[in-house]
Amino acid sequence: MRLTMLALEGLWDTGLTVMLDVFSAANGLSMREFGGTPHFDITVAGVARKVRSAQGLTVPVKPITADLKPDWVIVPALGAVLPEQVIAALSRPDVVKAIGHIKAWHSEGVRIAASCKGTFLVAEAGLLDGREATTTWMLAPVFRQRFPRVLVDETRMLVPSDIGVTAGAAMGHLDLALWLVRQASPELANLVSRYLLADLRSLQALYIVPNHLAQADPLMARFERWSRENLKEGFSLQEAADALATSARTLQRRCNAVLGKSPLAYFQDLRVEHAQTLLHGSGMDLDAIAAEVGYVDGATLRTLLRQRLGRGVRDLRADLR
Numbered sequence: 446m447r448l449t450m451l452a453l454e455g456l457w458d459t460g461l462t463v464m465l466d467v468f469s470a471a472n473g474l475s476m477r478e479f480g481g482t483p484h485f486d487i488t489v490a491g492v493a494r495k496v497r498s499a500q501g502l503t504v505p506v507k508p509i510t511a512d513l514k515p516d517w518v519i520v521p522a523l524g525a526v527l528p529e530q531v532i533a534a535l536s537r538p539d540v541v542k543a544i545g546h547i548k549a550w551h552s553e554g555v556r557i558a559a560s561c562k563g564t565f566l567v568a569e570a571g572l573l574d575g576r577e578a579t580t581t582w583m584l585a586p587v588f589r590q591r592f593p594r595v596l597v598d599e600t601r602m603l604v605p606s607d608i609g610v611t612a613g614a615a616m617g618h619l620d621l622a623l624w625l626v627r628q629a630s631p632e633l634a635n636l637v638s639r640y641l642l643a644d645l646r647s648l649q650a651l652y653i654v655p656n657h658l659a660q661a662d663p664l665m666a667r668f669e670r671w672s673r674e675n676l677k678e679g680f681s682l683q684e685a686a687d688a689l690a691t692s693a694r695t696l697q698r699r700c701n702a703v704l705g706k707s708p709l710a711y712f713q714d715l716r717v718e719h720a721q722t723l724l725h726g727s728g729m730d731l732d733a734i735a736a737e738v739g740y741v742d743g744a745t746l747r748t749l750l751r752q753r754l755g756r757g758v759r760d761l762r763a764d765l766r
Contacts, residue, residue, distance in 0.1 A: 446484055446629050449515035452491045452506050453523060453543055455534070458498045460521035460561060460618040461489075467622035471629075471637050478636060484629045488513065492542045499524025509546055517609070517625065518550050521618060522561035528587040528661070531562055535569050544570045551608060560612035560621045568592040572608050579604045581614035582653045586661035586703045597705060600650040600753075613649040620646055648755045655714045662703045664691065672712050676719060677739045680712045717753050720746060724761050731758060 448468065450461060465487065472483035490513060491506030498504055507513075520543075525531045534540055547570045551557055559567045564580040565588065567573055574594040581588075585599035598604065602613045602620050612621035623645045627634035638644060659669035671688050685708060686693040700708045716738040723734045731743030740746045751757055 446517065446625075447486045447515045448488070448625070449513060449518045450487065450489045451518055451520050451543055451546070452489050452496045452504045454493065454496055454537075454539055455499050455524045456496070456504070457522040457524045457561070457615075458500050458502060459615075460563070461498070461504065463616070463619050464519065464521065464622040465489075467619065467626065467637060467641065467643075470640060471626045471633055474636050474640065475630070475633055479633070484626075484633065488515070492539050492546065515550070515555055517556050517558055518547065519621070519625075520547065520557070520559035520563035520566050522563045522581075522615075525562060528584055531565055531584060532587065532591065535565060540566065547572070557609035558612070558621055558625065559609075560618045561614050564588070564611045565591075567609075567611065568595055573606075573611070576606045576608065577604050578606065578611040579613050579649070580611065581617070582649045583614060583657060585705065586658055589705050590702065599705070600648055600653065602646045602649050614652070617649070619643055651754050651756070653714070655711065655718055658704055659711075662699065664689065664696070664699050665703050668696065668700070668708065668711070669715070672715050673719075676712075676716055677737065679739065680709055682708055713749065714753070716740075717750060720750065721754075721761060724758065 450464065452461060468485045468487050472485055475481070475484050489504065489506050490509050492509060496504040496506050523531065523534050525534050544566055547557060547566060551572055557567055557572060561581045562584065564578060568588070573592065577596045577598065579598055579601045582599040585597060589597055602617055603624055604611050610621065610624060612618065623634055623638055623643060626637055656669055659665040667689050668685065671685060682693045682696065686696045689696065696708055700706065700711060704711055720734055720738050723729055723737060727734070731746060735741070735743045735746040738746065747758055750761065754761065
């Protein structure tokens with residue numbers, strides 16, 4: 446499998462290096478355990494002659510030439526953190542040029558993979574329009590607003606599609622690399638995972654901080670505060686709208702636009718988050734925790750936790766130790 450890593454100025458160091466380390470480990474283990482040639486032929490390419498990472502390290506890159514014929518192009522994240530920094534980066538000359546190369550590669554049948562903020566470049570290229578995708582959960586509101594035609598679900602860690610695959614935040618680069626190894630050999634992917642103590646995760650939901658998402662919009666920030674004050678009560682859209690001096694329709698529309706979900710679904714996210722906190726440090730039994738977050742019994746909460754987080758109560762308590 447021929448892989449081209451697209452390195453841009455100010456890229457996130459770990460995003461690039463963790464994937465290179467995974468593919469290097471996969472090649473070494475493949476030759477040692479199974480014999481034969483390495484599975485992955487890796488090229489780090491750039492649109493500029495010299496690329497420095499976000500930490501100021503020089504990244505050796507090869508130029509993008511006509512004879513570069515990858516099977517996959519991988520777009521690591523830029524080191525930008527704030528939403529306005531990420532959006533501004535999309536207008537940089539080198540990034541614009543890179544987006545042009547992404548489009549050209551796609552038109553030639555090359556598959557595209559991206560993780561974290563790298564997904565913004567693929568979306569900017571228009572390749573995710575009308576398709577399911579994921580991105581870094583921290584920037585999901587601004588991603589959703591800039592790319593309204595993308596069917597984004599930030600609760601998922603990996604979303605394959607006909608153009609390639611998108612992956613989630615930060616260490617989602619590791620999940621992306623392991624996923625690509627699995628496409629070459631499930632047996633090798635399991636071996637690499639064990640050697641690196643790295644599990645392939647299916648969800649980002651366990652890590653999402655609802656309060657962070659709500660801060661992207663003033664009305665959502667107020668709704669978040671109201672919701673936390675009323676977690677033990679039954680949810681009413683009209684009561685929430687009245688308390689926020691807005692209409693139920695406006696609250697519904699704004700919540701969908703910013704958070705990609707209904708007000709009730711976000712209210713339930715806050716209940717799940719608070720339940721996780723209580724599971725961790727309160728010593729309360731599940732029925733008592735359920736009462737604290739507005740559910741009649743522990744069985745209902747148990748079902749919600751498994752639906753939202755993909756883990757049962759016992760697993761969650763173990764995760765949080």
